[in-house]
Amino acid sequence: MQYVSTRGGMTPASFSDVLIEGLAPDGGLVVPERMPHLDFDEIENLRKLTYPQLAAQILRLFATDIPRETLSELCERAYSSANFPTEGVVPLKPIGDDLTLLGLSEGPTLAFKDMAMQFLGQAIEHVLEQRGEHLNIVGATSGDTGSAAEYAFRDKPNVAVFMLSPQGRMSPFQRAQMYSLTEPTIHNIAMEGVFDDAQAHLKALATDLEFKKRHSIGAVNSINLGRVTAQSVYYFWAYLRLTDALSDDQRESFEFSVTVPSGNFGNILAGHFAQQMGVPIRRLVLAANENNVLDEFFRTGAYRPRASAETHATSSPSMDISRASNIERFIFELLGRDPEKLSAVWKQLDDTGELDLSEHLDDLHNKYGFASGTSRHDDRIATIGDVYRSTGVLLDPHTADGVKVAREHVEAGVPMLVLETAKPAKFAEIVREAAGVAPEVPAELAKLLDAPQHVVKMANDEEALRAYIAENALS
Numbered sequence: 001m002q003y004v005s006t007r008g009g010m011t012p013a014s015f016s017d018v019l020i021e022g023l024a025p026d027g028g029l030v031v032p033e034r035m036p037h038l039d040f041d042e043i044e045n046l047r048k049l050t051y052p053q054l055a056a057q058i059l060r061l062f063a064t065d066i067p068r069e070t071l072s073e074l075c076e077r078a079y080s081s082a083n084f085p086t087e088g089v090v091p092l093k094p095i096g097d098d099l100t101l102l103g104l105s106e107g108p109t110l111a112f113k114d115m116a117m118q119f120l121g122q123a124i125e126h127v128l129e130q131r132g133e134h135l136n137i138v139g140a141t142s143g144d145t146g147s148a149a150e151y152a153f154r155d156k157p158n159v160a161v162f163m164l165s166p167q168g169r170m171s172p173f174q175r176a177q178m179y180s181l182t183e184p185t186i187h188n189i190a191m192e193g194v195f196d197d198a199q200a201h202l203k204a205l206a207t208d209l210e211f212k213k214r215h216s217i218g219a220v221n222s223i224n225l226g227r228v229t230a231q232s233v234y235y236f237w238a239y240l241r242l243t244d245a246l247s248d249d250q251r252e253s254f255e256f257s258v259t260v261p262s263g264n265f266g267n268i269l270a271g272h273f274a275q276q277m278g279v280p281i282r283r284l285v286l287a288a289n290e291n292n293v294l295d296e297f298f299r300t301g302a303y304r305p306r307a308s309a310e311t312h313a314t315s316s317p318s319m320d321i322s323r324a325s326n327i328e329r330f331i332f333e334l335l336g337r338d339p340e341k342l343s344a345v346w347k348q349l350d351d352t353g354e355l356d357l358s359e360h361l362d363d364l365h366n367k368y369g370f371a372s373g374t375s376r377h378d379d380r381i382a383t384i385g386d387v388y389r390s391t392g393v394l395l396d397p398h399t400a401d402g403v404k405v406a407r408e409h410v411e412a413g414v415p416m417l418v419l420e421t422a423k424p425a426k427f428a429e430i431v432r433e434a435a436g437v438a439p440e441v442p443a444e445l446a447k448l449l450d451a452p453q454h455v456v457k458m459a460n461d462e463e464a465l466r467a468y469i470a471e472n473a474l475s
């Protein structure tokens with residue numbers, strides 16, 4: 001399998017190459033040359049596999065340049081019981097009214113980013129070791145991505161992580177998770193300013209090719225295709241577990257729907273991949289918070305990304321995104337996988353700030369099965385409260401956005417999954433406000449709150465950042 005750019009300006013590359021490179025050199029996003037497909041019997045053959053075995057079988061369709069044995073080992077390590085202590089790695093939890101949570105937050109940082117990042121940690125380290133190379137990952141985080149990346153790479157000798165976070169903008173729990181790490185290859189940098197300032201410095205570094213090359217700078221942000229492919233695995237897992245108790249005949253006509261709390265369109269894009277690969281997903285429902293650019297797109301066909309100044313800070317902060325980079329991969333598909341059309345449309349977006357794709361609305365809804373909805377602060381408070389009262393299950397605010405929107409799209413006889421993207425313990429304050437009880441914090445994590453913190457404070461100054469990286473990068 002080879003990988004190409006949505007904008008057509010990239011020599012086809014291998015999976016290992018795109019893992020390390022991230023962005024395509026022409027500014028586009030990397031996509032598989034064609035989408036692999038499994039028929040009904042091939043998917044049936046996956047039924048008895050454990051989660052890590054299933055991951056290896058799905059990922060080998062993408063990572064054709066990594067030997068199968070090796071890929072199996074990487075997946076066993078990524079999805080080990082040390083990383084994911086819950087039986088089966090991804091549990092299904094019914095919460096009534098035809099809704100079932102798909103538990104993606106059983107990993108070390110209690111958010112679904114671990115599902116992809118743990119695989120990336122294993123796979124990137126493997127490729128670097130093979131090539132005798134090393135990588136200095138520079139990223140910016142306002143919460144979950146930073147900790148997932150640090151936990152995935154903390155024990156990888158060929159990788160160092162430099163993670164910028166806006167000073168004072170993360171929750172005490174998120175800070176404790178990241179700053180308590182003691183590995184010398186993990187660098188937490190608390191920068192003055194807001195997330196967008198950090199993001200702007202990263203962009204400047206990423207386009208300074210000389211600096212990038214000299215210090216082997218890489219990224220593991222949500223446009224990394226390795227993350228999307230690793231995330232497609234749990235849609236297969238969900239289908240298999242939902243149909244375990246059914247007869248063959250029932251399985252052949254089975255369909256289910258999924259609601260995905262969305263920000264950068266990475267998680268739900270993985271669902272679209274799984275659907276294209278043969279998983280019978282009827283509706284892919286996108287749940288947005290107050291920053292509902294994508295809800296508008298899927299309702300009207302108008303895509304109008306907003307400036308970061310117009311992005312609201314909400315009580316489901318990991319979804320506070322107004323320019324979802326991964327959407328380019330789906331629009332590429334929508335335009336018939338034609339890089340010229342995609343480039344023309346993206347030029348129009350750059351020139352005018354918006355796109356009108358309403359002529360494709362029928363395809364959006366009927367060919368690809370997308371639907372969408374918005375959940376606001378009051379909705380998530382109410383949802384956390386009534387799910388707790390009726391089932392005893394506590395939801396985090398992002399998953400609550402998912403449940404709120406899922407309820408608006410349930411169809412009789414079609415099971416509806418809601419992806420649980422974080423544990424309530426990560427957002428204890430709002431959960432307590434909504435449900436009247438505090439979520440349980442695992443003892444090991446509670447200890448982190450008191451651990452010494454390792455963080456470098458830095459002015460909002462790109463030269464200081466460059467100097468720090470130059471001095472501390474692996475070389």
Ligand SMILES: *Cc1c(COP(=O)(O)O)cnc(C)c1O
Binds near residue numbers: 144145261
């Ligand atoms: C990252 C994140 C999301 C959004 O996922 P995307 O892949 O960016 O759409 C939702 N909820 C939580 C808790 C997250 O960490």
